[in-house]
Amino acid sequence: MHLKALSLKNFRNISDLSLSFHPQFNILVGDNAQGKTNIIEAIYLLSFGKSFRVQDYKDLVRWEQKESFIRAWVWNEIGEEERSIHLNEEKKEFYKNGKTASANQFLAMPLVLFAPESILLLKESPQERRDYVDQIISTSHPVYAKKLRDYKKALSQRNKVLKEDTLSREERQSQAELWEGPLIENGRHLIEQRKEWLNQFNPFLEKNYISVAGKEKTAVFDYAPNVEAELFTTQQQARREEELDRGMSLVGPHRDDFIPALNQQPIKHFGSQGELRTFTLALKLAEIEFLEATLGVSPFLLLDDVVSELDERRSRFFFDHLKNFKGQIFATATSFDLFPKAALKEHQKWELKNGVAHPF
Numbered sequence: 001m002h003l004k005a006l007s008l009k010n011f012r013n014i015s016d017l018s019l020s021f022h023p024q025f026n027i028l029v030g031d032n033a034q035g036k037t038n039i040i041e042a043i044y045l046l047s048f049g050k051s052f053r054v055q056d057y058k059d060l061v062r063w064e065q066k067e068s069f070i071r072a073w074v075w076n077e078i079g080e081e082e083r084s085i086h087l088n089e090e091k092k093e094f095y096k097n098g099k100t101a102s103a104n105q106f107l108a109m110p111l112v113l114f115a116p117e118s119i120l121l122l123k124e125s126p127q128e129r130r131d132y133v134d135q136i137i138s139t140s141h142p143v144y145a146k147k148l149r150d151y152k153k154a155l156s157q158r159n160k161v162l163k164e165d166t167l168s169r170e171e172r173q174s175q176a177e178l179w180e181g182p183l184i185e186n187g188r189h190l191i192e193q194r195k196e197w198l199n200q201f202n203p204f205l206e207k208n209y210i211s212v213a214g215k216e217k218t219a220v221f222d223y224a225p226n227v228e229a230e231l232f233t234t235q236q237q238a239r240r241e242e243e244l245d246r247g248m249s250l251v252g253p254h255r256d257d258f259i260p261a262l263n264q265q266p267i268k269h270f271g272s273q274g275e276l277r278t279f280t281l282a283l284k285l286a287e288i289e290f291l292e293a294t295l296g297v298s299p300f301l302l303l304d305d306v307v308s309e310l311d312e313r314r315s316r317f318f319f320d321h322l323k324n325f326k327g328q329i330f331a332t333a334t335s336f337d338l339f340p341k342a343a344l345k346e347h348q349k350w351e352l353k354n355g356v357a358h359p360f
Contacts, residue, residue, distance in 0.1 A: 001076045001109070001297055002328040003043065009069040012038035014355040021328070022348035027339065028332045030352035033204060036332035038355070040113075040302050042070050043330060047111040047300065048105025048135065049094060057092045074109060077297075083109075086247050104149070107139050108291035110291050110299035114284045116309045119276055121283075123268045126257035133221075133258055135289065137197050140294040144193050151186035153178045155254055163247030179256040180236065183252065188229040190253040196259075198223050200294075204286035209262075212285075212317055213278050219262050226255035279312055285321060299325030306331070307338040 002023045008014045013035050015281055029034040037053075042061075044052050051060060063067040067088040074081045084104065086093040092099045093239065121128055138145035156178035202220045209219035227235050236243075236251040241249050260267045260279060267279055291299045301322075307315055319340045333339065336349060350357040 001074065002074050003046075003300065003330075004073045004080070006039070006042065007069070007071040008039070008335075009043055011042055011060060011068045011070060012062060012355070014038055017355065019350070019357060021330075022346065023328060025329045025347035026331070027336065027344075027347055027349040028330070028352055028357070029285070029334065029336050029349065031334060034352040035355040035357075037304050037351045039352075039357075040115075040304050040330060040332060043072075043300065044111065044113060044334055045070060045085060045304060046072050047106055047109040048073075049085075049106045052070070052113055052115070052117075056101055057087055058089060061087050061089075061170060065148075104138075104142075104145055107113055107142070107145065110139050110295055110297065111302065112284060112287045112291065112299045113302045113304070114306050115302075115304035118284065122260045122271075122276055122279060125351075126255075129258045129260075130256060133194060133197065135292070136201075137193060140291060141193065143215045144190070147186045147189045147193075149355065150182060151190055151253070153180040154186065155249055155252065158183060159248050160239045161178065162243055162249065173240065176240075176243075180233075187232055187252045191225055191227075191229040191232075191256075194225075194253065194256065194258075195223060201286060201290050204289045204293075208282035208285040208289070209279060209307040211321075212282050213275075214248065217263050219260075219267075219279055219282060222259040222261045224257040224259055226253060227251050240332070241262070247285065277310070277314065281310070281318060285318075288325070288327075298325060301329045303329065303331035305333060305334050316340055 003021050005018065005020045007017050007018045013033075017039075019039070028039055030036050041051055041053055045060075051057065054060070066071050067086065069087075070081045070085040074083060082095075082097050084095045086095075092103075094103055094106065096105060103121055114197075121132055134144075134148055138148060158176050161167070161175045161179070162177075164172060167175070198221055203234065205221070206219050210216060232251065239250050260283075261273060262279065265271075267276060288299060288301065291297075306318075310318060319342070322343065331339070348359075352358075
């Protein structure tokens with residue numbers, strides 16, 4: 001699978017841009033704020049239906065413009081597929097081969113993003129890690145994606161009822177109970193699938209950490225579930241009065257955490273800066289291997305300014321590792337010279353200036 005071409009109109013700082021890509025390595029260089037990451041962001045949007053930089057899609061439309069268009073041609077095992085996204089002030093629309101699609105249908109384009117912000121996953125809130133885990137599992141297990149949507153819908157409706165101050169306490173409890181069936185049913189599925197995913201993923205993570213660090217250390221995600229699947233019903237009943245008092249659902253996988261740990265210690269508290277970078281690099285390599293093993297295809301790999309973030313040793317290790325990678329790579333940097341020369345045998349490159357790409 002590879003991306004053959006991309007067309008952007010009124011996207012971020014890009015007025016009108018069309019690029020044809022190399023099936024292996026594509027490099028975008030230029031100073032900051034010239035549009036390199038915007039191209040990476042558009043490719044990410046074509047895979048996941050959302051940005052990795054902003055929550056509100058309206059921020060993606062070029063300043064003083066009313067709409068934006070993203071269009072791409074993807075080659076896969078059954079031939080060529082056209083994907084397009086239309087953004088305007090009212091909605092975000094997705095199309096596959098000219099027919100209306102949903103953002104979830106775009107998950108068939110597996111992708112791994114490695115950006116400077118990736119290290120923050122190890123430090124920031126549990127919500128960031130839940131979103132990360134949900135995204136990986138949804139890409140490899142479409143049923144999980146549906147269960148997650150159904151769970152979030154039931155959770156939203158239940159929370160809305162719990163905080164509805166125009167209803168009596170008895171009415172709020174009665175209406176909240178109507179959403180507990182789908183909440184618990186779908187929530188149990190999420191909990192079990194998250195456990196199964198960690199059993200599959202952690203061996204990839206541990207192996208890659210040892211390879212990068214050159215040291216025998218146990219690097220894993222420790223699952224910290226808010227509730228065990230078999231106890232979901234009883235624990236929710238036990239905390240129902242507290243939920244009514246606080247106006248929110250307090251039990252369920254929406255309060256889980258996945259704790260990055262090195263030698264059984266949370267890395268965000270006990271890890272050095274070097275260990276955090278090594279863990280992040282190992283995490284991305286593990287993502288690639290997990291998706292290849294699960295889906296049978298190599299994901300797209302987006303490298304946003306990674307070469308300036310990795311030291312020489314880790315950069316050399318990473319690009320040596322990618323020599324055998326069969327997927328398509330898109331990488332950004334402030335200078336072409338930052339890339340290890342051995343990694344650039346087959347590639348295509350552009351320089352970005354004010355949203356315009358110049359081949360060189």
